[in-house]
Amino acid sequence: MQLSAAPYEERLTAPRSWWLISLMVGVALALIMLPFGTLPLLGGLVGGTAVAAVMASAYGSVRIRVVGGSLIAGEAKIPLSALGPSEVLDADEARAWRTHKADTRAFLLLRAYIPTALRVEVTDPQDPTPYLYLSTREPEKLAEALRAGREAAG
Numbered sequence: 001m002q003l004s005a006a007p008y009e010e011r012l013t014a015p016r017s018w019w020l021i022s023l024m025v026g027v028a029l030a031l032i033m034l035p036f037g038t039l040p041l042l043g044g045l046v047g048g049t050a051v052a053a054v055m056a057s058a059y060g061s062v063r064i065r066v067v068g069g070s071l072i073a074g075e076a077k078i079p080l081s082a083l084g085p086s087e088v089l090d091a092d093e094a095r096a097w098r099t100h101k102a103d104t105r106a107f108l109l110l111r112a113y114i115p116t117a118l119r120v121e122v123t124d125p126q127d128p129t130p131y132l133y134l135s136t137r138e139p140e141k142l143a144e145a146l147r148a149g150r151e152a153a154g
Contacts (some may be wrong), residue, residue, distance in 0.1 A: 008145030014060030084121035086127035091115035111135040
């Protein structure tokens, strides 16, 4: 028996410019180590670049998935039955919901380098979270996957 594929899966990877910044951190550390000789210079270049790249990769390794009747967003796993309607947010609306419209009780999976987002209401009366704010490059596809998942669950 073959398992069905997830209707939606997205990895919020760090932008390409962050990898260049990682290299620049390594160069900066190498320049700091320059007075101590060639070997410390190379160690600073390699070590600084590696540490910065690991940090960029870890921050960009967050996933959003709709699978098995649940929405998995980073560390959060929410059953689709606890979710209400969703709203696709363009860049301006997403910025507004990140700033002056934001509710401190909301769950935010926020990546500032992703301009669009999806806001999903939480309908579970036991949950104090009013909505989920999910940064996503494809908010329409995520909204459709949530709708299809709720319909399939019945």
